[in-house]
Amino acid sequence: MSAPRTTLPWPLIALFTAGYLAPYLLPTTVGRLDSGLALTATEAGTVGSALLLSSAAAGFLLASRVDRVGPRVLARVGLALAVLGYGGAALAHPVPAVVAGALTGGFGSGTATAVAATGIAAQPDPHRVTTVGLLGVSALAGAVYLTVPHLGPGHGQPLAAIGLTALAVWPLTSRLPLRTAPAPERETRAPLPHLRAGVLLAATLPCWSLAQNALWGVSGRIGLSQAHLSEATVGAVFAIALGAGLLGVVGAGALGPRLGRALPVGGGTVLIAACIALSASATDLTSFAAGEIAWNTLYPIVLSYVIGLAASLDPRGRWAVLVGSASSLGTAAGPLTGSLLASQAGFPAMGTVLAAGLLLIAVPMTAVATGAGRRTLPVVEVQMETQTYDKATAA
Numbered sequence: 001m002s003a004p005r006t007t008l009p010w011p012l013i014a015l016f017t018a019g020y021l022a023p024y025l026l027p028t029t030v031g032r033l034d035s036g037l038a039l040t041a042t043e044a045g046t047v048g049s050a051l052l053l054s055s056a057a058a059g060f061l062l063a064s065r066v067d068r069v070g071p072r073v074l075a076r077v078g079l080a081l082a083v084l085g086y087g088g089a090a091l092a093h094p095v096p097a098v099v100a101g102a103l104t105g106g107f108g109s110g111t112a113t114a115v116a117a118t119g120i121a122a123q124p125d126p127h128r129v130t131t132v133g134l135l136g137v138s139a140l141a142g143a144v145y146l147t148v149p150h151l152g153p154g155h156g157q158p159l160a161a162i163g164l165t166a167l168a169v170w171p172l173t174s175r176l177p178l179r180t181a182p183a184p185e186r187e188t189r190a191p192l193p194h195l196r197a198g199v200l201l202a203a204t205l206p207c208w209s210l211a212q213n214a215l216w217g218v219s220g221r222i223g224l225s226q227a228h229l230s231e232a233t234v235g236a237v238f239a240i241a242l243g244a245g246l247l248g249v250v251g252a253g254a255l256g257p258r259l260g261r262a263l264p265v266g267g268g269t270v271l272i273a274a275c276i277a278l279s280a281s282a283t284d285l286t287s288f289a290a291g292e293i294a295w296n297t298l299y300p301i302v303l304s305y306v307i308g309l310a311a312s313l314d315p316r317g318r319w320a321v322l323v324g325s326a327s328s329l330g331t332a333a334g335p336l337t338g339s340l341l342a343s344q345a346g347f348p349a350m351g352t353v354l355a356a357g358l359l360l361i362a363v364p365m366t367a368v369a370t371g372a373g374r375r376t377l378p379v380v381e382v383q384m385e386t387q388t389y390d391k392a393t394a395a
Contacts (some may be wrong), residue, residue: 010174013129015112016112019078019111021137022052023052024137024138026334028144029201033048047099051102059113063318064318072113072176079173084108085106086108088294089102089159090159122315134300145235146239193319201306206330209331213334213358219238227283249301265369270362275291276354277352282363306323
């Protein structure tokens with residue numbers, strides 16, 4: 001029991017950071033596409049959605065193929081696509097070229113995330129590894145939000161940051177295995193366990209993620225146009241909010257399974273709904289900062305428990321990847337949904353609709369978490385079935 005607590009799979013954690021950075025930078029990416037290119041706010045949100053949809057497609061495609069292709073090969077392919085895609089989009093100015101680069105980079109992010117999620121599910125303590133990964137991506141995203149406003153106008157800076165992160169992670173892939181531990185053919189083709197719980201979780205996560213990212217995708221516009229703040233002030237609020245998220249993740253990692261999963265997943269989702277309503281109705285710095293900071297504190301906590309819940313359903317990581325990809329579908333639809341709701345009904349009405357949706361889906365998510373609590377804890381499941389895998393992180 002002591003060894004898993006002292007050894008972290010840093011290559012997988014780095015992959016998780018590279019894969020999840022694009023969603024974390026969504027507000028500044030969409031906002032700068034709007035201001036830096038000849039795009040309307042809705043068109044910029046559509047590009048953001050397309051990027052994340054490409055990432056989700058990679059997860060669905062690769063969910064059952066990581067073991068067969070090999071973690072090292074897939075991780076390198078994903079990082080290469082991210083470097084080329086985001087780098088090309090950052091340097092390009094014609095809208096079609098930017099969109100093509102964003103789609104390519106999104107597929108690379110999804111590939112890296114699939115490898116990370118599969119690896120984390122096989123760890124003795126997937127929740128702990130997930131929290132470390134969320135710490136990394138939150139800290140990096142916070143640094144980007146503080147830096148980008150000082151680098152001048154244009155759409156390229158946040159895209160370049162994602163591409164450079166993928167490039168920096170590349171050397172760590174040499175520590176990933178070429179292949180996972182060999183398994184009998186019958187085990188490789190074993191059906192997904194806990195099918196009902198997995199399907200229910202995969203069905204609710206798109207709605208959960210859509211609500212989060214509908215707000216996140218338009219948060220910059222709320223701060224700029226409704227709360228009448230400068231870009232530097234909005235960036236500072238986001239950085240502080242992500243810093244608060246770091247504290248939340250640290251707290252979640254320290255608590256671990258002590259609270260079970262039903263309370264963090266169900267109760268946390270209810271609190272997030274209230275934060276979304278507050279942030280969407282913000283008209284000044286105080287209300288905007290309060291909503292964004294509270295939401296960013298709670299979001300990674302609940303997300304870490306949801307990822308751990310998915311990992312507990314199958315130690316081979318298939319549910320973790322499938323649920324993560326289903327969540328990415330909601331993430332992909334978020335920017336466009338937020339833009340459409342805001343343009344048609346205004347930001348406060350958008351927040352009310354999203355909060356109501358979260359309250360509804362909190363019920364089935366809590367049911368899955370409660371059922372998982374009655375089964376073997378993930379730490380025990382993974383110890384019984386884990387494959388030796390030198391890896392790092394998911395989320």
